[in-house]
Amino acid sequence: MVVYKTIDEANQAVVNKVIAGSPFLLDVVPAHTVIDEFNHGKLLLHAGPPITFDKMIDPVQGACIGAALFEGWADNEDDARQLLESGEVQLMPCHHVNAVGPMGGITSAHMPLLVVENQTDGNRAYCTMNEGIGAVLRFGANGPEVIERLKWMRDVLGPVLSLALQNREPLNVNVLVTKAIAMGDEFHQRNIAASLAFLKEMAPTIVGLDIEKDKKQAVIQFLADTDQFFLNVMMASAKSVMDGARQxxxxxxxxxxxxxxxxxxxxxxxxxxxxxxxxxxxxxxxxxxxxxxxxxxxxxxxxxxxxxxxxxxxxxxxxxxxxxxxxxxxxxxxxxxxxxxxxxxxxxxxxxxxxxxxxxxxxxxxxxxxxxxxxxxxxxxxxxxxxxxxxxxxxxxxxxxxxxxxxxxxxxxxxxxxxxxx
CATH class of the missing domain: 3.90.1700.10 (v583 domain like)
Structure with missing residues (x-):
């Protein structure tokens, strides 16, 4: 075990690990296949430090209700809210299970997650995929169109991207970030260049997949339309690197x-x-x-x-x-x-x-x-x-x-x- 003589020396060692971080996007998989906590009862992950349902603000509660509807735990908003208020659904920060989530951060067992590995330290991190704009779960929307989009992401977007990633080498995130930062992205509010660079990397493989043409077209169109798609890749990548450093x-x-x-x-x-x-x-x-x-x-x-x-x-x-x-x-x-x-x-x-x-x-x-x-x-x-x-x-x-x-x-x-x- 290394003993650091000063705080500055320890800090530099942590930062050196950040600089040495090498995140690669490996796959897109259902959350319950990589986060075991989902396999032991009803669980929702949320953004931020620990919180109880009664202290959640309205958009986060709305997102929890949407996730409960998506998972089939309830048939309507009232029943979903009652379930959440009962305490039957466990709530846990994404950060506690090597994950991160945008806005409300609400993540459930069957949502597809981006899988990023920091190959420097061998650790992985996860994040849901960007839903696009408009009525979306991350801002608390939970209407029928939101649930249908989540199901499409579960049944089409996630599996297609997973298959594409399995048919090419892992995607080097640092390379995309280096390119996109030179094209005007800062990777939180602006991800246009990085999202297009991601599409450029993935589209040829998606086109070549032996699956239905309409699925390929739908996925490519969604990626082309979603300027902030790369934000979630960046979040998982940053999480993997920072978790490696905090070893x-x-x-x-x-x-x-x-x-x-x-x-x-x-x-x-x-x-x-x-x-x-x-x-x-x-x-x-x-x-x-x-x-x-x-x-x-x-x-x-x-x-x-x-x-x-x-x-x-x-x-x-x-x-x-x-x-x-x-x-x-x-x-x-x-x-x-x-x-x-x-x-x-x-x-x-x-x-x-x-x-x-x-x-x-x-x-x-x-x-x-x-x-x-x-x-x-x-x-x-x-x-x-x-x-x-x-x-x-x-x-x-x-x-x-x-x-x-x-x-x-x-x-x-x-x-x-x-x-x-x-």
């Missing part, structure tokens, strides 16, 4: 950031699985016509794993086109945000140079000590959901964690090292 259980590097609509939670390397939480904030940004901040839901989702890895808001300078969409202004604002993020991170990751930043690599390794010392909070790009279930996305913006998450983590680690102060 070093020392230091103050942030290994996860996530939110469940009620609390924001972080983990740091030196404190293992322990969550440090605080009240979640509501994003600030731009709203679609007819909506305002009064309609906005508090922030939710595991997608901040992308910022933990060093993209998303941390790489805002890579995606000037996204700055107006999230309401941060223009190029100078993007530059300022990315420069600020260098103040709370350990180093630059040379694997992902940003042309608009004089080819500087993405900022990597959020140090909880630096967050507390500087007062600079991580900037997270995010979609904004309506506070009422089923009404979907109403805008986009940025959000920051509460400072108390980082203060609690630093204090806990100091006590672990023997510090006796308050």
């Amino acid at each position: 070093i259980q020392e230091g103050t590097i942030v290994t996860a950031m996530c939110r469940n609509g009620y609390e924001f939670g972080i983990r740091i390397a030196g404190m293992g699985d322990e969550w440090f939480t605080g009240p979640v904030n509501t994003p600030k940004g731009l709203y679609f016509s007819g909506f305002s901040e009064e309609d906005a839901s508090p922030d939710m989702g595991d997608s901040a794993i992308t910022e933990t890895f060093g993209v998303g808001g941390f790489a805002m300078i890579a995606a000037p086109a996204v700055t107006r969409f999230v309401g941060t202004g223009g190029f100078d604002d993007a530059l300022r945000i990315s420069n600020d993020m260098t103040e709370i991170t350990t180093t630059a990751n040379p694997n992902f140079p940003i042309p608009t930043w004089d080819f500087q690599g993405i900022s990597t390794g959020i140090d909880a000590r630096k967050v507390v010392e500087t007062g600079i909070l991580p900037v997270i790009n995010t979609g904004i959901a309506n506070k009422r279930a089923g009404l979907g996305q109403i805008g986009a913006g940025t959000v920051t964690p509460p400072m108390e998450c980082f203060e609690k983590a630093v204090l806990a680690y100091a006590k672990k090292l023997g510090f006796k102060g308050e």
Whole structure:
């Protein structure tokens, strides 16, 4: 076992593992085949730190109801809600089973999951696939069209992509990220280039599959239409790399950031699985016509794993086109945000140079000590959901964690090292 003489030395070791991470997309499989917890009764995974159903905000409860309908546990919304309120359905964070989920993050046994392996450390991570836009489960919608789309993803999209991935070499995610960051993606709010690069890689294999033509056409059309498809690949990839890095259980590097609509939670390397939480904030940004901040839901989702890895808001300078969409202004604002993020991170990751930043690599390794010392909070790009279930996305913006998450983590680690102060 390696003994690190200083916190800085331990932090550098964690960051080195992040930089050495090599995520590959291997397969798309039903969730219960890779997460054993699904095979022991009714279970739903959710985004963020642990939470009970009664504390979930309306969109997350709506997504839970949708998942119950999808799984056939109930025939209508009222019965599904009663089932969830009874406590018969276990609720567990995605992060507790090597997974991540967007927005509400609700994941059930028969939903297809992307399987990403970090070949550097041999660990795997999972994420549901992007549903597209409009009425979608991740924003709390649970109507018939939502359930039908989930069934199509289970019966067609997942199996076709699985078969395609089995008929080609594993997909090197780092290569796609390197390409797409040079084409204006930051991998949280903007994934257009990466999604098209993914389609470019997969389409020839899909076309050559010995399956019904209409299935091939439907899958290729869905991928072509879904600009944010790669976000979920990026989330699983970042999760796999950060989980590999947190095998070093020392230091103050942030290994996860996530939110469940009620609390924001972080983990740091030196404190293992322990969550440090605080009240979640509501994003600030731009709203679609007819909506305002009064309609906005508090922030939710595991997608901040992308910022933990060093993209998303941390790489805002890579995606000037996204700055107006999230309401941060223009190029100078993007530059300022990315420069600020260098103040709370350990180093630059040379694997992902940003042309608009004089080819500087993405900022990597959020140090909880630096967050507390500087007062600079991580900037997270995010979609904004309506506070009422089923009404979907109403805008986009940025959000920051509460400072108390980082203060609690630093204090806990100091006590672990023997510090006796308050």
